[in-house]
Amino acid sequence: MPPAGVSGQEEAAGPEEVGGQGMKTLLIRDLRLAMRAGGGFGLGLAFFFLLAVLVPLGVGPEGGVLARIAPGILWVGALLSCLLSLDRLFALDHEDGSLDLLATAPIPLEAVVVAKALAHWLVTGLPLTLVAPILALFLNLPQAGYVWLVVSLLLGTPALSVIGAFGAALTVGLRRGGLLLSLLVLPLYVPTLIFGAEVIRRGSEAMALATPLALLAAISLGAVALLPFAAAAAIRVNLR
Amino acid sequence: MSIWEYANPKKFMQTSAWALPWVLGLTLICLVVGLTWGFLFTPDDFKQGSTVKIIYIHVPAAMMAINAWGMMLVTSLIWIVRRHHVSALAAKAAAPVGLTFTLIALVTGALWGQPMWGTWWAWDPRLTSFLILTLFYFGYMALWSAIEDPDTAADLTSILCLVGSVFAGLSRYAVLFWNQGLHQGASLSLDKKENVSDVFWIPLVICIAGFVLLFLTMVLLRTRTEIRARRLKALLARERVA
Numbered sequence: 001m002p003p004a005g006v007s008g009q010e011e012a013a014g015p016e017e018v019g020g021q022g023m024k025t026l027l028i029r030d031l032r033l034a035m036r037a038g039g040g041f042g043l044g045l046a047f048f049f050l051l052a053v054l055v056p057l058g059v060g061p062e063g064g065v066l067a068r069i070a071p072g073i074l075w076v077g078a079l080l081s082c083l084l085s086l087d088r089l090f091a092l093d094h095e096d097g098s099l100d101l102l103a104t105a106p107i108p109l110e111a112v113v114v115a116k117a118l119a120h121w122l123v124t125g126l127p128l129t130l131v132a133p134i135l136a137l138f139l140n141l142p143q144a145g146y147v148w149l150v151v152s153l154l155l156g157t158p159a160l161s162v163i164g165a166f167g168a169a170l171t172v173g174l175r176r177g178g179l180l181l182s183l184l185v186l187p188l189y190v191p192t193l194i195f196g197a198e199v200i201r202r203g204s205e206a207m208a209l210a211t212p213l214a215l216l217a218a219i220s221l222g223a224v225a226l227l228p229f230a231a232a233a234a235i236r237v238n239l240r
Numbered sequence: 241m242s243i244w245e246y247a248n249p250k251k252f253m254q255t256s257a258w259a260l261p262w263v264l265g266l267t268l269i270c271l272v273v274g275l276t277w278g279f280l281f282t283p284d285d286f287k288q289g290s291t292v293k294i295i296y297i298h299v300p301a302a303m304m305a306i307n308a309w310g311m312m313l314v315t316s317l318i319w320i321v322r323r324h325h326v327s328a329l330a331a332k333a334a335a336p337v338g339l340t341f342t343l344i345a346l347v348t349g350a351l352w353g354q355p356m357w358g359t360w361w362a363w364d365p366r367l368t369s370f371l372i373l374t375l376f377y378f379g380y381m382a383l384w385s386a387i388e389d390p391d392t393a394a395d396l397t398s399i400l401c402l403v404g405s406v407f408a409g410l411s412r413y414a415v416l417f418w419n420q421g422l423h424q425g426a427s428l429s430l431d432k433k434e435n436v437s438d439v440f441w442i443p444l445v446i447c448i449a450g451f452v453l454l455f456l457t458m459v460l461l462r463t464r465t466e467i468r469a470r471r472l473k474a475l476l477a478r479e480r481v482a
């Protein structure tokens with residue numbers, strides 16, 4: 001005899017289905033919140049744009065110099081603009097108490113982290129990747145580098161979002177965690193930055209780039225696979 | 241009798257109070273002997289002149305800078321797994337010491353590099369990874385000081401230490417990939433034939449022992465301070481309640 005109080009509907013939906021549905025709902029909610037006025041969507045993009053305009057103004061218009069520094073500038077710009085919106089990732093939900101609800105929701109906290117990091121990537125990393133080729137024009141990136149610019153950002157920015165989610169989880173309990181967050185997260189960005197910029201540099205000089213590309217992908221995949229656990233642990237500590 | 245007995249703060253305080261003078265004495269002996277020998281009684285290198293003598297501070301400090309992070313990693317793991325407060329406090333106590341060793345290694349390296357390489361700083365893999373290590377130490381200490389509740393702080397810094405170790409290792413290999421080095425390779429390895437000459441090697445080993453003991457002394461002292469601070473806090477809290 002089935003235990004009393006279990007309705008037919010709940011029996012029909014297995015735990016995996018509830019989890020998947022929950023993640024989807026959360027993702028859509030976060031995307032809506034980000035798109036809404038005051039949600040901060042486009043802020044990172046605007047920053048990225050400004051940086052790409054300011055650097056030539058500071059460095060001078062000489063094409064050779066710009067071409068040489070373009071991969072590094074674009075990657076540094078990408079990770080700084082990612083950093084801009086990180087402190088909102090969990091802090092807003094923590095303030096209004098929805099993080100407590102998410103922690104007790106039928107989906108695991110790790111999945112919450114993944115959904116939120118994915119939402120963050122969709123509103124920062126992906127647009128950055130799409131805009132980067134236009135900004136590369138300002139920086140005089142060599143022709144051959146454009147494909148690899150998009151490829152390396154597409155592969156690398158998920159790592160930025162997940163590492164950032166980990167940093168945001170560590171500092172979620174702090175009232176003014178923003179500055180601390182950048183201090184914690186920027187050193188963690190070092191390997192991604194190095195391999196990401198190296199891919200573009202080698203790509204624009206038409207050199208072999210399989211190694212840095214593979215390593216960049218490895219960092220991204222490893223971070224996506226493992227860091228949500230660390231981030232969820234940090235959130236649990238902070239909600240204690 | 242197991243090592244976990246020292247997880248008891250009382251037992252730790254007793255044993256460390258007994259051990260501290262001995263460790264301190266040994267530290268002083270090793271450092272005085274090693275540094276005097278190294279600075280005054282070793283010949284000048286035929287290319288580097290007397291600047292080579294900075295090796296007696298630079299190499300031990302650099303070794304301890306890395307080992308201190310390793311010790312923090314181990315004590316953080318012990319805290320996460322077994323929840324011994326002494327372990328968490330030892331990790332907290334080791335961070336500023338490790339940071340100081342890192343800075344000593346960077347500064348002595350710059351002082352030596354100026355006359356020898358002709359530059360204070362080069363983006364060499366070893367130099368770069370030490371700079372990154374400095375950033376990790378800063379982040380770790382900033383997180384400790386930002387959180388009020390001691391257990392929350394211990395938990396979060398431990399998680400940061402574990403994740404940070406992985407990324408510090410990745411950064412080390414990333415910078416190796418990124419730039420070819422100016423820095424000389426390892427010349428103290430036990431399994432290699434080409435090492436630094438014995439004339440320099442023996443005082444250097446004594447200095448390394450001295451720096452290990454110095455680290456131990458500082459960490460013991462600082463851990464004792466942390467335990468006392470924790471007790472003081474508890475006493476004050478009890479008084480407020482009473």
